[in-house]
Amino acid sequence: MTAPTTATDVNQPSLQPTAPTGRRMSLPVLMLVIAGALALTSIVRLITGANGITNVSQMSTALQLAVPIGLAGLGGLWAERAGVVNIGLEGMMILGTWFGAWAGFQWGPWTGVLVGIVGGCLGGLLHAIVTITFNVNHxxxxxxxxxxxxxATRYLAPLAFEGHQGGSAKQSPPVDSLGHFSIPGLSGWxxxxxxxxxxxxxxxxxxxxxxxxxxxxxxLIAVALIPxxxxxxxxxxxxxxLRSCGENPVAAESLGVNVYKYKYLAVIISGGLAGLGGVFLSIVANPFYLEGQTSGRGYIGLAAMIFGNWMPGGxxxxxxxxxxxxxxNLRGGSANVHALLLLGALLLVAGAIWLAIRKKxxxxxxxxxxxxxxxxxxAGTNEVPNQVVSATPYVVTxxxxxxxxxxxxxxxxxGMQYRKGQGK
Structure with missing residues (x-):
């Protein structure tokens, strides 16, 4: 029996859609939905005059804020596709921020990137040992x-950063930039x-x-990791x-797959991706480590993964x-959120029409x-309170x-417990 046949045979039944999932949206339909949403947003922009909701600066900031969330979610996807729930993404991101900044200010930003990934991998390895080997609840x-x-980072930060210029018990010295680029001509056009x-x-x-x-x-690296x-x-x-281990590990083992090995690799890779998300926060988004820097992005990344139905594109x-x-929150928040209230109302009305067509x-x-x-x-207000603007990401989640x-x-x-030998 060849290796590809083993993997395919084990995993094939698990890839069949089940009743609760409904029909998977095809790529052309998905593109039409995205285009429709963008057209509706354009209509709202023209009605409200809130040009900031789709300008280049807004989208550039959105991309920068989406990257650490996406990396954390991608880490969760790798672990859960192998059958291990990874609620520890937030902690692995924290390790990435600290290790990345610690190595970055001493040996350069790219070294910081590598060491930050290793820091996240250490968190993933610990999670793998506890959940896979000792069967502790995930x-x-x-x-x-x-x-x-x-x-750990609160303990290590004063030891590593105090006494260095720009460093303190809660903040690292500044890290050099990795560099930015714009595509000449296209960007300006x-x-x-x-x-x-x-x-x-x-x-x-x-x-x-x-x-x-x-x-x-x-x-650029983070975006490339999705495909x-x-x-x-x-x-x-x-x-x-790997995915067969998350669908039916007993059947996978019975056909010769080393389930422990694939689960370990998946969770360690998961930690590395979350650590890379932390590195992005402490080297790119801000050129230093700061206590509390992740601000729950690991949990939001987990929510993004669930929203995407455990698929990279989603x-x-x-x-x-x-x-x-x-x-x-960063660019004209109150005016833009007020304009998006109209967008939300239109989407809800469209959703109501769709539900009515389906006789619900x-x-x-x-x-x-x-x-x-x-x-x-x-219609009854001209702006929304700042508290609503700050809460918008979590409400949307x-x-x-x-x-x-x-x-x-x-x-x-x-999330199911598995012991070696169950498939024999």
């Missing part, structure tokens, strides 16, 4: 790692096109301009074996959505009433997860 282990990482404020065209220009203007090299993970997990024998969309709402009249009525209330809020819950399908053996 949630308990993840929470413990979050607490341990926070305590898209910026000019965005400034025309045309319907739809200027909004697309703003979105694309944010992707090619003042971009960090680490951002790379998809290819490895869904188009290689290694990925098929995860990227979820991370972009959360990064965009977070960017509203009670849900349609509730959705329509909520949409009417949101529109009344928009809860709403999106609530709306997407019906179509989710986690790996069948995700």
């Amino acid at each position: 949630i308990v282990s993840g929470v413990a790692i979050n607490i341990l990482a926070l305590g 898209l910026d000019s096109l965005n400034d025309q404020h045309w319907f739809f065209v200027s909004d697309i220009a703003g979105l694309l301009g944010g992707l090619v203007t003042d971009v960090s090299w680490l951002t 790379a993970s998809w290819y490895i997990l869904w188009r290689t024998p290694f990925g098929l074996r 995860l990227a969309i979820g991370a972009g959505l959360f990064g965009y709402t977070d960017s509203l 009249y009670v849900k349609a009525a509730i959705t329509f009433v909520v949409g009417a209330l949101v529109f009344a809020w928009y 809860l709403v999106v997860l609530a709306l997407s819950a019906q179509r989710l399908r986690m790996p069948k053996a995700d």
Whole structure:
């Protein structure tokens, strides 16, 4: 029996869609949905005059805020596809921020990137030992790692950073920049096109301009990891074996797959990706480590992964959505959030119509009433309180997860305890 056949045979049954998941959205349909959402956003921009909601600066900031969330979510995806729940992403990100800044200010930023990844991998290794070898509850282990990482970095920071210029008990000395780049010609052309404020065209220009203007090299690496993970997990024998461990580890073992090995590799890679997200925060987003720097992004990354239905593409969309709402805090937050109330009302009304077409009249009525209330809020005010602006990313996280819950399908053996020899 060849290795590819083993992996495929083991994993094939688990890849069949089950009833709760519904039909998977094809790429053309997904692109149409994204285009429709962008067109609706453009209409809202023209009505409200809030040009900032799709300008290049807004999109560039959103991308920067989405990267650490996406990396944390990608780490969670690797672990959970192998059947290990990784609530410890936040702690692994914290380790990445500290180790990255510690090595970065001494030996350069790229060394900091590598050491930060290693720091996250150490957190992943600890989680793997506790959950895979000793069969400790995955949630308990993840929470413990979050607490341990926070305590360890609080202890190490004064020892490593005090006495150095710019360093303190809660902050590292500054780290040199990794460098940024813009695509000559294209960046300026898209910026000019965005400034025309045309319907739809200027909004697309703003979105694309944010992707090619003042971009960090680490951002480029992070974006490339999305398709790379998809290819490895869904188009290689290694990925098929790994996913079989998350669907049916007993059957995988019975066909010769070393389940322990693949689970360990997946969780260590998961920690490394989360650590890279932490490095992004302490070297790119800010050129120094700062206590509390992750601000719950590990948990939001986990939410992005769930929103994306444990798929890299959906995860990227979820991370972009959360990064965009977070960017509203930094650039004209109150005016932009007020304009997005109209967008939310229109989306809710559209959702009510769709539910009515599908003869779900009670849900349609509730959705329509909520949409009417949101529109009344928009029409009756000129701005929203700053507290609402600050809470927007977390509210969006809860709403999106609530709306997407019906179509989710986690790996069948995700979080289940497994002991070697069960398949023999």
